Amino acid sequence: MTGLQDRLTPEQVEEFGRELDAIRQRIVADLGKDDVDYINRIIKAQRGFEVAGRGLMYLGFLPPVWLAAVASLSVSKILDNMEIGHNVMHGQYDWTRIPELNSKTFEWDTAAPGDNWRHSHNYMHHTHTNVLDKDRDVGYGILRMDPDQPWHPYYLGNPVYATFLALFFQWGVWFHDLEVDRIIKGELSWAETKEVRRKMRAKAAKQIGKDYVLFPLLTGPLAPLTLLGNASANLVRNLWAFAIIFCGHFPADVESFTESETENETRGQWYLRQILGSANITGGPLFHIMSGNLSHQIEHHLFPDIPARRYPEIADEVRAICEKYGLPYHTGPLYKQLASVAKKIVTLALPPKGTLRTLVGGHTGRSTGARQVTVDAPRDGVAA
Amino acid sequence: MTTLLPRRATRTHKAAVSLAERLLTPHGIDRYLELVDPLLVRSEIRARVTHVEHPTRDTVTLTLALSRAWRGFSAGQYVRVSVDIDGVRRTRCYSPANSQYGDPRTLELTIKVDPNGLVSRHLHEHAHVGMVLGISHPDGTFTLPAWRPDFLLFLSGGSGITPVLSMLRTLHDEGYQGRAVFLHYADAADEVLYRDTLADLAGDSIEVALGYTATESGADVHGLFTPEHLDAVAPGWREAETYLCGPPGLMDAVRTAYTDAGVSEHLHTEEFTPPALEIDTASATGTVRFSRSGQETANSGEVLLEQAEQAGLRPEHGCRMGICFSCTQVKTSGCVRNALTGEISAEENEEIQLCISVPVGDVDINC
Numbered sequence: 174m175t176g177l178q179d180r181l182t183p184e185q186v187e188e189f190g191r192e193l194d195a196i197r198q199r200i201v202a203d204l205g206k207d208d209v210d211y212i213n214r215i216i217k218a219q220r221g222f223e224v225a226g227r228g229l230m231y232l233g234f235l236p237p238v239w240l241a242a243v244a245s246l247s248v249s250k251i252l253d254n255m256e257i258g259h260n261v262m263h264g265q266y267d268w269t270r271i272p273e274l275n276s277k278t279f280e281w282d283t284a285a286p287g288d289n290w291r292h293s294h295n296y297m298h299h300t301h302t303n304v305l306d307k308d309r310d311v312g313y314g315i316l317r318m319d320p321d322q323p324w325h326p327y328y329l330g331n332p333v334y335a336t337f338l339a340l341f342f343q344w345g346v347w348f349h350d351l352e353v354d355r356i357i358k359g360e361l362s363w364a365e366t367k368e369v370r371r372k373m374r375a376k377a378a379k380q381i382g383k384d385y386v387l388f389p390l391l392t393g394p395l396a397p398l399t400l401l402g403n404a405s406a407n408l409v410r411n412l413w414a415f416a417i418i419f420c421g422h423f424p425a426d427v428e429s430f431t432e433s434e435t436e437n438e439t440r441g442q443w444y445l446r447q448i449l450g451s452a453n454i455t456g457g458p459l460f461h462i463m464s465g466n467l468s469h470q471i472e473h474h475l476f477p478d479i480p481a482r483r484y485p486e487i488a489d490e491v492r493a494i495c496e497k498y499g500l501p502y503h504t505g506p507l508y509k510q511l512a513s514v515a516k517k518i519v520t521l522a523l524p525p526k527g528t529l530r531t532l533v534g535g536h537t538g539r540s541t542g543a544r545q546v547t548v549d550a551p552r553d554g555v556a557a
Numbered sequence: 558m559t560t561l562l563p564r565r566a567t568r569t570h571k572a573a574v575s576l577a578e579r580l581l582t583p584h585g586i587d588r589y590l591e592l593v594d595p596l597l598v599r600s601e602i603r604a605r606v607t608h609v610e611h612p613t614r615d616t617v618t619l620t621l622a623l624s625r626a627w628r629g630f631s632a633g634q635y636v637r638v639s640v641d642i643d644g645v646r647r648t649r650c651y652s653p654a655n656s657q658y659g660d661p662r663t664l665e666l667t668i669k670v671d672p673n674g675l676v677s678r679h680l681h682e683h684a685h686v687g688m689v690l691g692i693s694h695p696d697g698t699f700t701l702p703a704w705r706p707d708f709l710l711f712l713s714g715g716s717g718i719t720p721v722l723s724m725l726r727t728l729h730d731e732g733y734q735g736r737a738v739f740l741h742y743a744d745a746a747d748e749v750l751y752r753d754t755l756a757d758l759a760g761d762s763i764e765v766a767l768g769y770t771a772t773e774s775g776a777d778v779h780g781l782f783t784p785e786h787l788d789a790v791a792p793g794w795r796e797a798e799t800y801l802c803g804p805p806g807l808m809d810a811v812r813t814a815y816t817d818a819g820v821s822e823h824l825h826t827e828e829f830t831p832p833a834l835e836i837d838t839a840s841a842t843g844t845v846r847f848s849r850s851g852q853e854t855a856n857s858g859e860v861l862l863e864q865a866e867q868a869g870l871r872p873e874h875g876c877r878m879g880i881c882f883s884c885t886q887v888k889t890s891g892c893v894r895n896a897l898t899g900e901i902s903a904e905e906n907e908e909i910q911l912c913i914s915v916p917v918g919d920v921d922i923n924c
């Protein structure tokens with residue numbers, strides 16, 4: 174595999190960065206009422222599905238209605254978490270100065286408190302995308318998602334852990350923000366996580382309170398059916414979010430990086446890493462909305478704070494730029510990307526074939542003179 | 558006397574609201590109610606425009622119906638009005654012109670178009686019946702003392718009439734028995750706002766006089782303000798508690814007159830436009846750290862709000878002139894200069910207004 178810094182000459186990287194900056198500037202200058210109207214329409218639809226879902230549970234003794242209620246509530250939670258929550262909390266609508274669309278105060282309908290997630294996602298993941306040991310979203314600290322993560326017998330359970338993570342994804346994200354791996358490594362003390370834990374408890378209590386206590390009780394004798402319905406909606410959302418997110422970074426050909434490769438990165442180099450470390454999913458407009466436009470993971474990683482509804486309109490241009498510079502633009506339909514991720518999860522559960530790991534990055538690309546030191550030190554596992 | 562019934566009713570009501578909040582977590586009840594009708598919100602104030610009038614060529618008067626969170630105001634105070642323009646929420650201060658009595662859910666704003674201004678122009682051109690605006694609770698200390706003085710003098714120019722008209726209307730509704738003189742300046746007759754209202758207010762206790770600054774006849778006094786105008790329309794004015802609001806030129810001239818007469822403690826003022834800030838970018842030193850967002854920037858010598866915005870942050874703010882306190886943030890350490898007053902403060906964990914605070918050396922802001 175070609176090293177991160179070797180694909181383009183420094184001049185090319187800068188030119189490439191300027192072309193992407195130009196797209197960004199054009200879109201930012203064009204932001205306006207249409208973008209606000211769009212997100213308000215999505216919010217209205219989400220609230221509509223939510224109210225419908227909660228209401229239909231009162232007729233949950235009729236199986237088709239129960240199914241409709243679950244479907245409605247699932248759509249509500251998916252819209253809330255993905256096209257609304259994820260994107261608003263990225264600051265995509267901060268320019269509107271509308272308090273309800275403010276990234277710092279928005280809260281979403283899932284277990285993880287917005288505050289905790291903003292730190293681990295916006296900062297740790299988006300700044301250090303696919304940098305092993307830095308991007309804590311690589312395998313969420315429990316999976317082996319990259320051949321460079323040293324193998325350990327623990328990882329034999331990779332497929333099992335992945336299945337559990339998918340089923341309980343909201344709790345995975347909730348727990349992830351506690352950064353247990355860093356606590357174990359001694360980078361973070363238990364006491365320092367007090368505030369994070371307080372928020373985790375408070376948010377969890379509220380979410381459990383409404384989905385598993387209050388709404389079921391309010392439907393009286395139907396309480397067990399309602400509880401089951403709410404749990405199902407959470408499950409549907411969990412599976413969907415897991416699928417979209419894992420397809421964004423872990424299909425086979427997506428690359429990961431080392432800390433040394435990304436030292437002193439210029440803006441152009443940062444853009445480059447975002448493109449190499451992300452993958453899109455193809456689909457229709459409805460699919461894009463339901464994925465929170467994370468089906469345009471590449472565009473999202475280039476411009477995380479531009480309203481996601483703009484990604485489809487710039488995708489062709491980004492792709493053309495990639496072609497121009499000979500860079501891969503990873504994309505494929507959902508089933509293909511999912512299969513690729515599943516294969517990776519299973520393959521990486523097993524120990525590597527050779528006993529000796531390659532310690533020195535074997536770069537084959539052109540030497541540019543501006544190359545960073547690329548000797549990879551053996552890395553600690555990210556798993557507990 | 559309180560009966561048991563209403564108290565029980567309030568308790569039931571409170572319990573219902575609290576249950577609704579628990580069910581509608583994390584977004585809260587208002588985020589659902591507003592989709593039915595923006596004025597149903599409980600914890601914020603919204604206003605619906607119920608009447609639009611253009612009293613002069615470059616002004617618009619809006620009558621507003623307010624949502625339930627509104628708790629009334631004192632004559633002379635202002636509210637922050639928010640309106641979305643091209644997708645961006647803009648907030649400006651406006652002083653209600655109506656009496657503090659009367660329909661408690663109604664507000665009247667008179668807005669003069671600033672030809673280069675954003676919000677005033679937008680409202681002048683686009684305000685229509687049914688339009689929804691955001692409104693803050695009232696603010697400001699430009700108000701009458703609770704014990705109404707026997708002799709009051711009101712001076713205003715142009716759109717500065719709004720807070721003093723509110724005071725006059727309030728006094729009128731109270732059946733004020735003292736002596737109140739109102740001298741209002743406009744360029745010429747066709748620029749006079751609220752002419753009919755003023756005629757209605759005038760009576761035994763309230764005297765109304767007009768000054769035209771750009772015409773020689775037709776008013777009680779003519780030309781730019783001089784103390785002689787006061788001698789003419791309000792003899793004994795040095796004894797009067799005086800309330801002044803108008804363009805900077807008028808404000809400065811009146812301030813000078815009151816200082817010269819040695820009675821500046823009688824003068825109370827409201828500024829619509831702020832005095833120029835003292836900014837010195839040449840000798841700026843140090844680093845500004847915005848700790849919550851992890852941003853850092855070399856101190857440019859401009860106010861912190863602008864430095865924050867240049868660093869890509871978007872702190873909440875309103876008037877950008879030190880009036881509305883929307884941009885208040887905690888300064889954890891370092892020293893800032895108040896660009897309005899020149900005052901320097903180095904206290905730790907102090908609340909400062911970003912829009913008028915200039916860093917002096919290294920400063921840490923929790924923003």
Ligand SMILES: Cc1cc2nc3c(=O)[nH]c(=O)nc-3n(C[C@H](O)[C@H](O)[C@H](O)COP(=O)(O)OP(=O)(O)OC[C@H]3O[C@@H](n4cnc5c(N)ncnc54)[C@H](O)[C@@H]3O)c2cc1C
Nearest residue numbers: 635649650651652667668669673674675676677716719829
């Ligand atoms: C306490 C208080 C009460 C008030 N009450 C009233 C009231 O009752 N009625 C009323 O009419 N007004 C009132 N005002 C004034 C009002 O708040 C606004 O300031 C006024 O309406 C102008 O707002 P705007 O958005 O139209 O102008 P803005 O867009 O804020 O522009 C104001 C001025 O700044 C200049 N400017 C804007 N952008 C730039 C730029 N990029 N470069 C250089 N110059 C620029 C423009 O020349 C313009 O003259 C009050 C103000 C305060 C503080």
